[in-house]
Amino acid sequence: MAVLRRLSALARMPLQLARFLSAAPALVEDARRSAKVAGRLERRVEKLQQELRAARDEGRALRKELRDRLLQYNLLLGRLSRARPEDAGPDRALSWRELPLHLDERREMEWEGVGGGEAPPDPEGREWLSLDRCPMCGHEARTIVNPFNKFVLMDKAPDNTSARYDFAVCHACGISYASRRPVGSRYRFMLRHFGEVTGKAGGDAEIKNPLLNPYALSDADRDRLKQLASRGVWVSEHLGLRKTEYLEGLLKDRFDNSVHLDLLSSLVAPQWRTKARVLEIRPRAGTISEGLRRLFGADVHAMAIWESQQLLLQEVYGIESRGLIDFDQFDIPYEGTFDLIVAQHMVMHSVRPDRFFAAVLQHLAPDGHLYLYNEPDDAEFLQGGQSMLAHLNPLHLQTFDQRSLARALGARGLDVVFIKRRNFNHMCLARRGSGGWTPMTAEERDARIRAYETARDRAVLALPPEFRGRFAAQWPEVVARGVAEGVADFDADGRLKLVRQR
Numbered sequence: 001m002a003v004l005r006r007l008s009a010l011a012r013m014p015l016q017l018a019r020f021l022s023a024a025p026a027l028v029e030d031a032r033r034s035a036k037v038a039g040r041l042e043r044r045v046e047k048l049q050q051e052l053r054a055a056r057d058e059g060r061a062l063r064k065e066l067r068d069r070l071l072q073y074n075l076l077l078g079r080l081s082r083a084r085p086e087d088a089g090p091d092r093a094l095s096w097r098e099l100p101l102h103l104d105e106r107r108e109m110e111w112e113g114v115g116g117g118e119a120p121p122d123p124e125g126r127e128w129l130s131l132d133r134c135p136m137c138g139h140e141a142r143t144i145v146n147p148f149n150k151f152v153l154m155d156k157a158p159d160n161t162s163a164r165y166d167f168a169v170c171h172a173c174g175i176s177y178a179s180r181r182p183v184g185s186r187y188r189f190m191l192r193h194f195g196e197v198t199g200k201a202g203g204d205a206e207i208k209n210p211l212l213n214p215y216a217l218s219d220a221d222r223d224r225l226k227q228l229a230s231r232g233v234w235v236s237e238h239l240g241l242r243k244t245e246y247l248e249g250l251l252k253d254r255f256d257n258s259v260h261l262d263l264l265s266s267l268v269a270p271q272w273r274t275k276a277r278v279l280e281i282r283p284r285a286g287t288i289s290e291g292l293r294r295l296f297g298a299d300v301h302a303m304a305i306w307e308s309q310q311l312l313l314q315e316v317y318g319i320e321s322r323g324l325i326d327f328d329q330f331d332i333p334y335e336g337t338f339d340l341i342v343a344q345h346m347v348m349h350s351v352r353p354d355r356f357f358a359a360v361l362q363h364l365a366p367d368g369h370l371y372l373y374n375e376p377d378d379a380e381f382l383q384g385g386q387s388m389l390a391h392l393n394p395l396h397l398q399t400f401d402q403r404s405l406a407r408a409l410g411a412r413g414l415d416v417v418f419i420k421r422r423n424f425n426h427m428c429l430a431r432r433g434s435g436g437w438t439p440m441t442a443e444e445r446d447a448r449i450r451a452y453e454t455a456r457d458r459a460v461l462a463l464p465p466e467f468r469g470r471f472a473a474q475w476p477e478v479v480a481r482g483v484a485e486g487v488a489d490f491d492a493d494g495r496l497k498l499v500r501q502r
């Protein structure tokens, strides 16, 4: 029976097959249609996904925009509440560079070494001098206004502790000073790598101007300098000498610095009754000493900063320069007193100002004069366009304005006779005084501290973009204070920019 059933089923199969084959085209057509629909659906889903992504991006951008605008209004409200209308208004000029409101990338406070692989001294950090009082007037009260020196905008430094100086404004005399400063071998290392640590000559070890060469001289260097110097100062251009055949800087120095000779010829030399004794500390190329000797028969002596200048003073003018200046352990290597001591750019660099002024006063005749020049006025970065951080190279340890310098000198026993600001530099003539001086008023002190803090914020905002990351954590606060103080502002399109200094 089972066999019969099986046979009968087999007999029906062709029929089923025929039915199936007749329906197949329709089935195929159905399948094709379904595939089309599926394809269309897939494309639609993809498009929807794209739209969703775009909407999400837009939402994100809108949220950021909204957040930034809210921040902008908050910042502007902050400024309005401080009521400094003179900082805003249509006449303020903005820099071209846009500043970010937030910083996403941090940069560690780390530096590559200087000195071409030479190991830096003082790995244990012992050669730092911490000042607990003002190095000029001795007053203790102060406000730290800026932790850093110029290394924060450089890639290289002796080590990772070198950037921190903790500059403070003294509440009494008003100078600003590095309350943490390098001494000993740490300081000497920086002086030896002068070009690199000051960021001069693009931070290279080489300095092209032979008059300002800070490095030790080889015998070949000496021979070359002597040969160049043998042409003298007054090399006339009609001779057609190439600039590599003589020292063009000697005559430039005469023209540039004759202003100091004029001042001293007018205010000091007429008082000399006998042959005056003059000491020039850190002369540039000898213009002042040579002039005082030529015009007034002065007996002149010098203390040079570099070997190159020591050699040139001797070769060009026959002026003896004993030793090289030690900014840390300053001493005057001459006997007796001087009627005039001239010092160029020394107060700013002095590691121990008390020691420097003690040595000067010890060698100053009772009615002698001290003449300071090339001492930068801090107005250069408080009011002018200079960045305070760029100004504070690691060898610059004191900064001051005219009044602070006068007070600080008063505290050191010197009275100002004549002071003049020229090209953001002080020219200051002083003589032994009564030691009397008056500290700043509270109003002046507060204004000075605020000016320094604002200049610090401005310098941070003005950092080249690659160094901003060192201030990532503080950036929002710096932006907020910057806008409030009128250091930065938004342009018509809501972009944050620095306000140019007038």
Ligand SMILES: [Zn+2]
Residues within 6 Å of the ligand: 134, 135, 136, 137, 138, 139, 170, 171, 172, 173, 174, 175, 408
């Ligand atoms: Zn002071």
